[in-house]
Amino acid sequence: MISKIQAIVFTVLILVSFVPFTAHAASSEASSITQEIVEGSKGFNPEEVGSRLNKKGEELFEAARSGSNFYIYLALAVFLILLIGGLFYKKLLSIAFLLLFLSIIGYLIINFWPQIFDTVVSILDWLFDKGGSNVEAALGI
DSSP states (O other): OOOHHHHHHHHHHHHHHTTTHHHHHHTHHHHHOOOEEEEEEEEEEEHHHHHHHHHHHHHHHHHHTTTTTHHHHHHHHHHHHHHHTTTTHHHHHHHHHHHHHHHHHHHHHHHHHHHHHHHHHHHHHHHIITTTOOOOOOOOO
């Protein structure tokens, strides 16, 4: 009888054995892919790519922000369900309040991400540019 560990090891060995075949198949097409990359990089404009990437990032952020109200309503509903379940199972009370805490943190991150990011970057800027490098030794200490 095969144990679960033996079955997992056997499955992993079979999956790993197929890796060299796919790598060999990919290496035969490497020259054509390299040519496509060289052809595509001739008309590369980094400012255009950066502006498109920034625009897509703003769209994704707005989509995440618009879903934040649904997120908090869903989190509160699950919290209330766990709270009611906590009347019968005491372990659910701690899980309910942990979920509430994590939900509030997630909601704040979703809604105030640009301000959080700017604050962290400014602290790191201060720490590595001004804070630690220009400190002079105080006299008499």
